Amino acid sequence: MIQMTARRPSLSSLLVRLRDRSPGLAAGLLGGAVAAGLGLGSLAMLVTLLWISSPYPDSGPGGALHVASALWLLAHGAELVRADTLSGAPAPVGVTPLLLLVVPVWLVHRAARDAVEGGEEEVPEVSGGTAWAGVVLGYLGVGAAVALYASGGELRPDWVWTAVCPPLLVMGAAGLGVWTAYGRPREALDGALVLLPAGPRRLLLGGGGRARLVVAARAAGAGATVLAGGGALLVGVSLVWHGGAMRASLLHLTEGWSGRFAVLLLCATLVPNAAVWGASYALGPGFALGAGHMVNPVSSAPASILPPFPLLAAVPEAGAGGWANWAAGAVPVAAGVTVGWLVGRAEPAGTQGWSRGRTAGVAGLASVFCAAGVAVLSALAGGRLGVATLARFGPVWWQVAGAALLWIAGLSVPTALVLRAWGRRERRARSERAVEPATRAAExxxxxxxxxxxxxxxxxxxxxxxxxxxxxxxxxxxxLMPYGGAYDQDDDVYRPLLAQRDTPFEPYDPLPAEPPRPQQPPSRPPHSPWWPDDADGEDPPGP
Structure with a gap:
């Protein structure tokens, strides 16, 4: 018997290890499958309800389930192919409703976090890798079955997009859930930051680098939020301005109340997409409404043939932009000032503050983060809605990212430097005011x-x-009048002042506001020849 044979584990030990590990993997598989089932079930219930209430159902419940399966894949970023077109050629559908994208991300994140925690105990019982693998495999197993089922409907999944986008989304959301379950350890981020070049690595991992990274991330998130909020505000104003055209397009699409409700529900799921489109419009590059047809504040050239849809009715008219279109530039200005304000006011407490170079570096890093986030949102908010003219729909992500970087960096860096100088001036003034009373008292x-x-x-x-x-x-x-002469302790005038030694006044309490009351005259001596004996004030008798 050789040494390797002697050290070979027995079958019983392997069964024990498998029994110890299987509950965590099984829980992850079950959690991933349940998360996929919840998302698919909610969409199927909604589509079935709309099919039941529709006055003109074109297909049976099988068609409604096929549509629900296709929409579930579209919510994961996969592109669909529509076969029932007027020309007979298949047309792609690649615009992902961002509101639907939030649902699978949240479900997978929660499933991975619960799989790691394994119960109500504080210490996780399952390793992160096991929980992550279980959730991903369980979710993608259900996704593969859904893709096979949806391939038999009128909306079919594109297999290349289906093989790439849903797995990436699920793996990313599951990894984020595992990281959250372990308390968001910084070691995972440090391992990724080591791969950066020397300059950015020194900025992020040097003295106080983590604090600067947190400040930059928060400022970038605030800037992206201001951009998205400003874009949503622009869309709302444009919808009110084009209210008549929007109402006409809604009435043209469908006649029944169930169909109108379905159209309004679709518009609600596309509101985040419209907000990103509005942000790209405010940044300058705008968005494409067909191949070669761009809409931006300088000029608007939408395609002549657009599908009747309420959100598309709010697109600015064709022609050169006016002052109302140029006013959209206030949105990136507000975003850049917000990023600079947060960076300039985020000086660590108890330190001498950041230098000018580090303050500018943090503002620049926040600008890069914000531009990257806007680029991702722009890539997800657009897509294809057909062939030929409708092959390009939405913002061009690299143009929007470049414009966002120029706007945010150009405004946040000087704003942060100005606020840094102002903050140092205020701290210097506070320190001088704190020392000034003692100096005045000494003088x-x-x-x-x-x-x-x-x-x-x-x-x-x-x-x-x-x-x-x-x-x-x-x-x-x-x-108070000064008194330079000597005084006697038995003097009646200074006796009240000397009596204050025994009172509980503080050393810096002010003196009494009122002067001391005059003492009563001393009692007259008995049998004085110079004082009347009677009480009526008569003169004393002569000698």
Missing amino acids: GGRRFSSPWCAVGAWLGFQKVGEAGGGGTGTATGTP
């Missing part, structure tokens, strides 16, 4: 914060503390 209270305070104190109108804590006076504004 006898003769310094004042301004000439007006000095004049007020000289006239006797200034109260205690208004001159920086160094002046002298009473609470009513009456200045």
Whole structure:
């Protein structure tokens, strides 16, 4: 018997290891399958409800389920192929509703997090790799079955897009869920940042690099939010401006209330896409409404043949843009100022602050992050809606990313530097104000914060503390008169002042506002020849 044979594990030990590991993998598989089933079931229920309420059902429940399966794949970024076209040639459908994209991401993230936690205990019982693999395999297993079923309908999945986009989405969301379950450890990010070049790596991993990275990420998120919110505002204003055309397109598409409800529901799922389109319009590159037809603030040239849809009715008219179109440039200005404001005001407490170079570097890094996020959103918000003219629909991601980088970096860097200088000036002023009272007290209270305070104190109108804590006076504004002569401790005038030694006043309490009351005259001595004996005040008798 050789050494390797002697160390070979027995079958019982392998069964024990498999039994110990199988619950975590099985829980991950089950969680992934349940997450896929929840997303698919919600879409199937909605489509079936619309099919039941439709006055003109073209197919049976099987057709409704095929449509639901195709929409589920479209929500994962896969492109569909529509076979029932007027020309007979298949037409692609590649615009992913971003609101539907949120549902599978959230479900997979939650399934992976629950698979790692494995219960209500604080310490995770399942390794991250096992939970991640189980959730991904379980979800993609259901996805493969759904893709096979949807291939028999009128909306068929494109196999290249189906093989690439859903797996990437599921793996990314599951990895994020596992990272969240372990408390978002920074070691995973440090391992990725080591691959960067020397300059960016020194900026991110040097002294305080993690804090700068967090500040840049938060500022970039705020800038992207301002861009998306501004784009949504532009879309809303345009919808109100073109309200008549929008209503006409809605009435032209369908006649029944169920069909109109379905169209409005589709518009609601495309509202995030419209917000990204509005942001790209505000940034300058605009978006494409057909191959060779761009719409931007400078000029608008939409395609002459567009499908009647309420959101497309809000597109600006063809021709050169006016002042109302140019006013959209306020959106990237607000985003750049927001990023610079957050970077300039995010100076760490208890330190001397960042240098000019580091402040500008953090603002530039936030601009890069913001441009990358806008590029991803632009790529997801657009796509193809057909062939020939409709082959390009939506923003061009690399143009939008470049414009966002120029806008955000050009505004955030000077804003952050100005706020940094202003913050250092405020801190310097606060430190001087903190030292100034002690300096005034050492100089006898003769310094004042301004000439007006000095004049007020000289006239006797200034109260205690208004001159920086160094002046002298009473609470009513009456200045104390100096007394340079000696005094006797038995004097009646200074006896009340000496009695204050035993009172619980603080050393810096002001003196009493009112002067001491005069003492009563001493009682007359008995049988005095110079004082009347009677009470009626008669003169004393002569000698």
